[in-house]
Amino acid sequence: FKMYLQPQISAKTRRLTGAEALVRRIKPDGTIISPIDFIPVYEKSGLISRLDRYIWEQAAAKLGEWKKAGINMSISVNISPKDFYYIDIFNTFAGLIKKYDIEPSNLKIEITETTIMSDVPNLMGELEELRKAGFTLEMDDFGSGYSSLNTLKDMDVDVLKIDMGFLRTTKPEHLERSMKILNMIISLSKMLGLSVITEGVETQEQVVKLSQMGCGIYQGYYFSKPI
Ligand code: C2E
Numbered sequence: 001f002k003m004y005l006q007p008q009i010s011a012k013t014r015r016l017t018g019a020e021a022l023v024r025r026i027k028p029d030g031t032i033i034s035p036i037d038f039i040p041v042y043e044k045s046g047l048i049s050r051l052d053r054y055i056w057e058q059a060a061a062k063l064g065e066w067k068k069a070g071i072n073m074s075i076s077v078n079i080s081p082k083d084f085y086y087i088d089i090f091n092t093f094a095g096l097i098k099k100y101d102i103e104p105s106n107l108k109i110e111i112t113e114t115t116i117m118s119d120v121p122n123l124m125g126e127l128e129e130l131r132k133a134g135f136t137l138e139m140d141d142f143g144s145g146y147s148s149l150n151t152l153k154d155m156d157v158d159v160l161k162i163d164m165g166f167l168r169t170t171k172p173e174h175l176e177r178s179m180k181i182l183n184m185i186i187s188l189s190k191m192l193g194l195s196v197i198t199e200g201v202e203t204q205e206q207v208v209k210l211s212q213m214g215c216g217i218y219q220g221y222y223f224s225k226p227i
Pocket residue numbers: 006021022023034035036039048051052055078079080140141199200201202219220221222226
């Protein structure tokens with residue numbers, strides 16, 4: 001298993017601000033397997049927690065290397081809902097910060113609406129503890145679930161990662177509607193004091209539109225694939 005990093009670019013400076021850690025499985029013959037093909041299986045068996053913990057450690061180690069080199073950038077890691085059952089999330093992250101002597105604000109934590117909606121005991125308490133300790137919480141795939149606005153009401157996060165579905169529509173005549181919704185979400189985020197990352201940015205045209213709407217950070221193939 002290997003950690004790939006997908007660059008995130010600041011809309012304001014047009015420079016790199018950080019990256020998302022995305023796992024890849026490398027077979028002995030060099031074939032690369034996408035996480036979409038093994039994560040669901042690992043989530044069923046609970047093995048996901050070992051894999052996630054490994055990737056978080058890789059991310060923390062990389063941040064440690066960067067810090068020594070004087071590079072101040074962030075890495076966002078993914079958390080599966082299952083992790084909350086198998087891992088003491090708070091102590092694991094706090095331990096990584098200590099071990100690699102890094103800033104908690106640079107190790108960002110991505111949780112999905114599905115995680116928030118799941119009935120993990122004391123989930124909110126645990127997330128609140130992480131925020132108090134200086135970690136940044138990002139709501140991943142925002143707008144793809146069944147109750148996005150409802151989750152936002154009850155959930156203190158720092159960043160919304162807008163689902164790439166808004167940039168792709170099945171019918172071309174729906175694109176304008178989609179752009180209006182996107183615009184509304186970005187305005188709403190600002191009202192709530194949240195930063196916005198848009199994922200799946202693939203064209204210059206999307207970059208122009210998103211910067212007009214006030215999106216702060218871009219992530220997508222237009223800038224770079226996970227590398
Ligand atoms: P995600 O967290 O929503 O990650 C974004 C996915 O979108 C990544 O797919 C990325 O490669 C892809 N992507 C980025 N920019 C573009 C673009 O411009 N166009 C298109 N079409 N796609 C783009 P990837 O790496 O295949 O990961 C798929 C999903 O697997 C992730 O979705 C995440 O839910 C999960 N995943 C990946 N790594 C981990 C991990 O370490 N732990 C856990 N629990 N889940 C992971």
